[in-house]
Amino acid sequence: MWELLARSLEASTIFLFAALGELISQRAGVLNVGLEGLMLFGGTAAFITAQTTSSYPLGLLAGLAIGGFLGLAHGFFCITLRGDQVVSGMGLWILSFGLTTYLGNPYTGPLGLERVPRFFGLSPFYPLGVMLVATAWFLLFRTSHGLAIRSVGENPGAAEASGIPVAVIRYLCVTSGGILAGLSGATYTLSYNPVWNYNFLMGWGFVSLALVFFSMWNPWILLAGASLFGIMWQLSLSPELVLPGVLSRYVWRTVPFAITIPILCVISTPWFRTRWGLAKPEALGRPYAKE
Amino acid sequence: MKLGRYELTLEPRPALPPFHAVLTAVVAILLALAFSSVLFLSAETNIFTAYRAVFSYAFFNSHGLLATVHRSIFLLFCTYAFLVPLRAGLWNIGLPGQVYAGGLAGFAVPFVLGAPQVRALPPDLLIVLMMVAAATAGAAVGGFAGVLRARFQVNEILVTMMLNSIIFWLVAYMIKEGGPFMSATGEGESFGLPVPLHAPLLLGVPFTALLALGAAVLLDPLFAKTALGYRIRAFGESPAAARYGGIIPMALSLVVFLLGGAFAGLAGYHYFAAVPGVYKIPGNYGYYGDLGFYGIICALIARGSSLGAVPIVVLFAGLSLGARFAQGELRLPFGVDYALLGLLMITFVASHVLYRFRFAWRRIPPEALPHVSAELPQE
Numbered sequence: 187m188w189e190l191l192a193r194s195l196e197a198s199t200i201f202l203f204a205a206l207g208e209l210i211s212q213r214a215g216v217l218n219v220g221l222e223g224l225m226l227f228g229g230t231a232a233f234i235t236a237q238t239t240s241s242y243p244l245g246l247l248a249g250l251a252i253g254g255f256l257g258l259a260h261g262f263f264c265i266t267l268r269g270d271q272v273v274s275g276m277g278l279w280i281l282s283f284g285l286t287t288y289l290g291n292p293y294t295g296p297l298g299l300e301r302v303p304r305f306f307g308l309s310p311f312y313p314l315g316v317m318l319v320a321t322a323w324f325l326l327f328r329t330s331h332g333l334a335i336r337s338v339g340e341n342p343g344a345a346e347a348s349g350i351p352v353a354v355i356r357y358l359c360v361t362s363g364g365i366l367a368g369l370s371g372a373t374y375t376l377s378y379n380p381v382w383n384y385n386f387l388m389g390w391g392f393v394s395l396a397l398v399f400f401s402m403w404n405p406w407i408l409l410a411g412a413s414l415f416g417i418m419w420q421l422s423l424s425p426e427l428v429l430p431g432v433l434s435r436y437v438w439r440t441v442p443f444a445i446t447i448p449i450l451c452v453i454s455t456p457w458f459r460t461r462w463g464l465a466k467p468e469a470l471g472r473p474y475a476k477e
Numbered sequence: 478m479k480l481g482r483y484e485l486t487l488e489p490r491p492a493l494p495p496f497h498a499v500l501t502a503v504v505a506i507l508l509a510l511a512f513s514s515v516l517f518l519s520a521e522t523n524i525f526t527a528y529r530a531v532f533s534y535a536f537f538n539s540h541g542l543l544a545t546v547h548r549s550i551f552l553l554f555c556t557y558a559f560l561v562p563l564r565a566g567l568w569n570i571g572l573p574g575q576v577y578a579g580g581l582a583g584f585a586v587p588f589v590l591g592a593p594q595v596r597a598l599p600p601d602l603l604i605v606l607m608m609v610a611a612a613t614a615g616a617a618v619g620g621f622a623g624v625l626r627a628r629f630q631v632n633e634i635l636v637t638m639m640l641n642s643i644i645f646w647l648v649a650y651m652i653k654e655g656g657p658f659m660s661a662t663g664e665g666e667s668f669g670l671p672v673p674l675h676a677p678l679l680l681g682v683p684f685t686a687l688l689a690l691g692a693a694v695l696l697d698p699l700f701a702k703t704a705l706g707y708r709i710r711a712f713g714e715s716p717a718a719a720r721y722g723g724i725i726p727m728a729l730s731l732v733v734f735l736l737g738g739a740f741a742g743l744a745g746y747h748y749f750a751a752v753p754g755v756y757k758i759p760g761n762y763g764y765y766g767d768l769g770f771y772g773i774i775c776a777l778i779a780r781g782s783s784l785g786a787v788p789i790v791v792l793f794a795g796l797s798l799g800a801r802f803a804q805g806e807l808r809l810p811f812g813v814d815y816a817l818l819g820l821l822m823i824t825f826v827a828s829h830v831l832y833r834f835r836f837a838w839r840r841i842p843p844e845a846l847p848h849v850s851a852e853l854p855q856e
Contacts, residue, residue, distance in 0.1 A: 219634055267830050272568060272634070273777075277826035280770060284819025288516065288812035384812065385767075389642040396635050436650035443639040447625070450636065454629040 190420060190427060192307040196378050198416020199315040200225075200370050204394040205401070205408055206315075206322055207366025211257075213326060213403060214359035215339035215469040218260055219275035222391020223282030224364055228253035229371025230286040233382045234293055242302060242376060249372030250365050256282070257364015261357045268473035279391075287384045297380035311373045316409065318366075323405040335359060339467035342474040352474055370394070389443060393419075396446050399453060402465045418442050488837045502778045505828040506792070509821040516816055522807050530803040535795030541802065546682055547752045548794035551765070553689040554744030555772025556779070556786045557696060558619070561740070562633075562733040564700055564781050566713035569737045570773065571622060571637025572744075573766025574644040575615040579745025580758050581644075581651060582614030583607040584658055584667055587674060600673035607674070608685075608746050615742020616735045618644065623734025627727035633734075645763065652758050660757065667749075667758035676751035683751035688743065696783035709733060744769065767815070771797065774821050793821070 208221055218224070228249040236245025256278055263274040302309060326332035335355055337345040342352045374390070375382060393415060401408035418441065421428060425438040452458055459466075514524045534541040555572050562569040569575075586607045587595050595603065618640055625631040651658040651667070658667040676683045700706035712719040712729050720726055748765050749758050771793050779786035800813040 263826065263830070267834070269826070269830055273829055274826055276568070276570070276634075276773070277822045280773070280822040281819040283767075283770075284812075284815040284817065284822070288810060288816035288819075291811040384815075388645075389638065392635060392638040392642075396639075399632070399635075434650045434654065434656065436646045436653065436656075439646040439649075440643040443642040446639050447631075447636055450631045451625060451629045454625075454631045 189307055190424070191417075192304075192309070194417040194420040195312045195413065196309040196373075196416070197419050198412045198414075199309070199311045200374050200378060200390060201394045201397055201415050201419075202315045202319070202409060202412035203311075203370035203373060204367045204391060205397040205412060206318060206405060207253075207257075207363035207370070208395060208398045209401065209403055209405060209408060210322060210326070210335070210366075211360045211363030212398060212470055213339045213467055214335050214356045215342060215467050215472065215474070216261070216264055216356055216360050216363075217271045217275065217471040218257070218278075218360065218363060219272055219395060220256075220260065220278030220282070221275075221367055221395050222387055222389070223275075223279035224253050224256045224367035225371035225374070225391045225394075226286045226385070226387055227256060227282040227371065228368030229375040229386065230290040230382065232368075232372035233297060233375040233380070234290065236299060236376055237293060237297055240299060242299070245376055246369070246372050249368040249376075251368070253368015253371065254361050254365040257361045257367070258357070260364065261360035264473060265353050265356050265360070268475060271471050271473070283385060290382050291384065293382050294384070295381065297376070297382070299380070301380070302377040309373075309377050311377060315412075319405045319409045326405070336467070339469055342469055346474075346476060352476070356474075367391075393442060393446060396450060400449055402453075403467065404465065415442060418445065482841055484837075484839055484841050486837045486839075488834060498780055501828045502780070502789070505778060505824040506789075506821065508824040508827075509817065512820045512824070513813070513817050516809075516813065522809065527803055527807060527809075530806050531796060531799030533799075534802040534806075535799035541798065543681060544798055545791070545795045546686070547748075548768075548798055549791045550683070550686050550689045551744050551748050551752075551768070552771050552775060552790045552794050553693065553787065554685075554740045554747060555769045556775040556790055557692050557772075557783060558615075558737040558739075558741035558744065558769075559772045560776035560779070560781055560783060560786065561696070561709075561737045562619075562623075563776055564706075564713050565709045565729060565733045566716065567623075567626065567730060567733060568634050569619060569622070569637055569734060569741075570634055570770075571619060571640050571738075572741050572769035572772055573763075574637065574641035575618045575738045575741030576745040576748070576766055576769050577644045577648045577762065578614040578618045578738075579611035579742030580749040580762070581648060581658075581745075582742065583611040583746045583750045584670070584758060586610050587670065588658060588668075592671075595671060595674070603674055604676060607750060608743065611742040611746035611750075612739040613742065615745065616739040619734040619736075619738020619741065620731055621734075623730040623732075624727075626734070627730035633730075641766070645766065648758065648762055652760070652762075658758065665760035670750055670756040674750070675753075675756055678753065681753075683747065683753075685743065685747040685751050689747075690787075692740070693783050693787050700781075700783075705732070741769070744772075768797065771818060774818065774825060777825055778821075 204221055204225055208218060211218055231252040232245040232249030235248035236242055260274055260278055263269045264271045326335060334350045338350060338352050338355045346352050397408060397411045400411045422438045422441045425435060535545050536542060558572055558575060559569050622633050622636045625636050626633045650656050653665050660666055660668045700710060708724045708729060712724055716726060749755060775786050775789045775793060779789055796817060797814040800817060804813050
């Protein structure tokens with residue numbers, strides 16, 4: 187039972203890292219729907235580097251770097267060129283989906299390194315995730331930098347007028363969001379499931395994106411949501427632990443995705459929005475042009 | 478950006494002449510091909526040999542050409558499945574899910590009727606039934622996302638993506654490990670269609686080609702000349718303004734997603750039930766779902782024009798097929814077709830900037846430049 191829980195918590199860190207990065211980026215008003223692509227690329231880069239150099243730290247670094255670079259590219263398109271954020275995000279996703287399939291294919295198979303050390307069966311990434319959530323919360327809601335980030339996401343015009351460099355803040359947030367997405371991908375390929383396969387994520391990134399909306403842009407709620415989805419995901423992979431022999435295992439695989447849809451509907455209702463959803467950054471998805 | 482006496486800026490442009498639009502599309506495609514030659518290079522193959530292998534298989538080989546045509550029909554349906562909602566400003570990335578749903582529904586017709594009924598009923602009727610079922614299933618899956626979008630403002634990208642995963646696993650359930658559609662002989666694929674239910678061929682090409690080409694011809698006038706097309710375009714330009722103009726967002730989102738989903742359902746019918754030599758849902762059905770993403774690129778590069786999408790679709794169908802062939806022939810790593818998909822997407826995103834902006838290069842008037850003293854400093 188503890189093993190299953192530890193595994194679920196590890197799964198939830200993958201959701202958590204990616205979603206936390208997206209949360210920071212969305213707080214600054216930039217939507218990145220290509221989250222899954224950043225995770226795929228980061229994970230693949232981490233896997234290939236770790237395998238060729240036999241070093242986990244180098245692999246992790248490669249994952250972070252690629253994630254950060256793609257985040258920066260998204261920022262360049264959305265902030266400097268003021269392009270459509272959905273077009274750019276979708277572009278990054280399909281780019282990563284296509285290129286990682288090609289680049290990673292010769293490496294298909296297990297990583298072949300000793301597993302990442304665990305403490306009582308728990309991956310070291312989970313405490314890191316909790317620490318990052320606390321840091322992100324403190325940064326966003328208890329410091330002047332956080333106020334600057336949030337104001338850029340709410341009303342960039344007013345922020346600029348009060349002397350906040352909107353473009354710089356947005357770049358920083360999008361890039362750190364990308365780095366976290368890379369970390370998430372690296373956690374998957376280095377620790378959670380160190381076997382490379384084409385399109386290994388199969389929807390993790392999009393679930394993470396949905397989690398950001400569920401969290402009402404609050405890191406602590408995000409942590410709860412990610413943990414819940416981690417447990418649900420792990421159970422959907424091994425349903426025989428709870429309900430042996432009921433339904434095909436393939437049907438269980440649909441459950442996390444199927445649950446996402448009604449939750450999305452509920453949080454999108456006007457009732458919910460006026461009651462709870464006011465946290466949505468006002469300028470989310472809108473390019474900002476300096477007067 | 479300032480360079481001495483000159484200034485380089487990005488300026489938005491109000492409208493783009495059609496010639497420039499075509500030119501940018503061509504440049505984007507050529508750039509993607511140039512980037513993919515880097516991939517061929519890295520695989521230590523002569524670029525020209527590689528491209529010759531790709532094109533000669535796809536377009537100058539009777540077997541390859543026929544495969545290109547089959548794939549083009551599939552991609553045309555996928556392109557229209559994405560294109561119709563796009564004109565209303567909505568992103569239908571649920572193509573794989575809708576394709577699978579179409580395939581499943583098509584196969585459900587002979588499955589539900591049972592072998593005796595299938596033998597008794599006229600095959601033409603059954604084929605029409607299968608096609609209608611496929612289109613309806615695709616439309617239902619698409620329409621679901623459309624309703625949620627309109628009723629609750631739920632992000633359609635997330636919903637369609639979730640539906641993709643759900644239906645992907647449902648297909649696995651249906652055709653694998655003793656699922657209802659599993660073939661009696663092979664593990665992991667569906668039963669084969671009985672011979673009378675194979676779609677009729679015209680010159681070796683399934684009749685679905687007529688539907689795809691009909692859509693290519695009809696969709697452009699639909700957008701340009703009809704009231705529905707006007708509503709879709711108006712909604713795409715500005716949903717708020719469209720609502721004040723009396724357009725009902727709920728109905729409109731539903732209509733575009735129903736129509737788009739139906740096209741994707743037909744794509745599923747075409748590939749699984751009409752392409753000669755397939756006539757089943759194969760174990761690698763996921764590959765056909767992935768191929769559906771080419772539809773997104775084709776619709777985007779064609780800038781929403783259904784007729785304009787045809788040459789692009791044929792080119793990409795040929796390229797993706799030829800790339801698969803070349804990778805076997807020249808022993809390239811797997812996934813050249815996927816890599817091309819990714820590169821095309823990113824060159825499209827880059828060219829998107831050129832649609833909306835142009836680089837302006839102008840001289841800064843001398844009085845605007847900071848004054849620099851021309852005199853030598855005095856003692």
